[in-house]
Amino acid sequence: MSTYVPLFLLLIVAMVVAGALFTISTLLGPKNPTPEKMIPYECGSETTGGRFVKPSVKFYLTAILFVVFDIEAVLIYPWTVEFKNLGWIGLATMGSFILMLVVALLYIWKKGALEWEK
Secondary structure, three states: OOOOHHHHHHHHHHHHHHHHHHHHHHHHOOOOOOOOOOOOOOOOOOOOOOOOOOOOHHHHHHHHHHHHHHHHHHHHHHHHHOHHHHHHHHHHHHHHHHHHHHHHHHHHHHHOOOOOOO
């Protein structure tokens, strides 16, 4: 348990500092709301059309692209650290993983997620 005490202390200090900063900014910060400030911010432009318009499929494909390559970065780093200990089975497993990533990249490339709108 003594090895976790510094971690708990760090978490407690972080929560106290975050809570104190939030409370101080709430109590001492300027408060002059205007109708213009109360409008939801939508990337600097007025919204047009229906509120519940379905986003383009390209939005979802871009999200899939981000998730796929984010997972790649997370999983390849530990594999490189333990590369010598894993042997040929580790190499084959990572090869199949990279193959799946290439298939995902080809899929989103074919669907046009990497094309910019004109």
